[in-house]
Amino acid sequence: MTVPAVAQVVRDGLVLSPGITFLVGENGSGKSTVVEAAAAAYGLSPEGGTINGVHSTRATESPLGEIIRAQRGVGTRRWGFFLRAETMHSWYTFAEGLGGPGPRYHEVSHGESFLEVVREHLTGPGFYVLDEPEAALSFQGTLALMSALLDVVAAGGQVLCATHSPVLAALPGARLLEVGAWGLREATWDELDLVWHWRSFMNEPERYLRHLVD
Numbered sequence: 001m002t003v004p005a006v007a008q009v010v011r012d013g014l015v016l017s018p019g020i021t022f023l024v025g026e027n028g029s030g031k032s033t034v035v036e037a038a039a040a041a042y043g044l045s046p047e048g049g050t051i052n053g054v055h056s057t058r059a060t061e062s063p064l065g066e067i068i069r070a071q072r073g074v075g076t077r078r079w080g081f082f083l084r085a086e087t088m089h090s091w092y093t094f095a096e097g098l099g100g101p102g103p104r105y106h107e108v109s110h111g112e113s114f115l116e117v118v119r120e121h122l123t124g125p126g127f128y129v130l131d132e133p134e135a136a137l138s139f140q141g142t143l144a145l146m147s148a149l150l151d152v153v154a155a156g157g158q159v160l161c162a163t164h165s166p167v168l169a170a171l172p173g174a175r176l177l178e179v180g181a182w183g184l185r186e187a188t189w190d191e192l193d194l195v196w197h198w199r200s201f202m203n204e205p206e207r208y209l210r211h212l213v214d
Helices: 004-012 031-042 085-097 110-121 139-154 193-203 205-213
Strands: 020-025 080-084 126-131 157-163 175-180 183-187
Touching (some): 004 183, 031 126, 031 157, 110 139, 139 157, 193 205
Parallel strands (some): 020 157, 020 175, 126 157
Antiparallel strands (some): 175 183
16 A cells, blocks of 8 residues: 555556556556456456466465455456466466367467467457566567457457556557556656657667666
């Protein structure tokens, strides 16, 4: 509750628009805590996966998911998936241990496995939560993820995603919530601190790098 974004969600709730909502902010701002709690409140495993496969290797999640509750529209399909970048390796092992003809995630590259998860599990109507999915992706891989997310929305899915990627945050039609000392606030892509810093760095990297050298 000392994190402004968390306190705001507990106090006011978080109403998600249809389509895609991105939470964008610095490390420690609370964006991953919020998406993790949203996944848990919906019934998804805090370490990733579907509503049908809860597993745990080491519980590190906050109790926020037990404090809030998810409310969905009448008749909404209760399907979903949580892609949490930092724990996907253990989920791959869990998924392969179930047997069946599914993909062998450990046998492809890190980025390819993320995209395969998206193609296999983010399908049709449902609630899909992603925590920094760009962590494993190249520039081209991020564009492929964006295309897949647009397909999810077209099929009636709803997405909540925490990200550090200015590329991913530029997805057409997405709602942007900037997370920081103020809590959560609506923003446009051009207004994001993330975009400003990346633009400044790409235009004049030496302004940033000389401080490291000095």
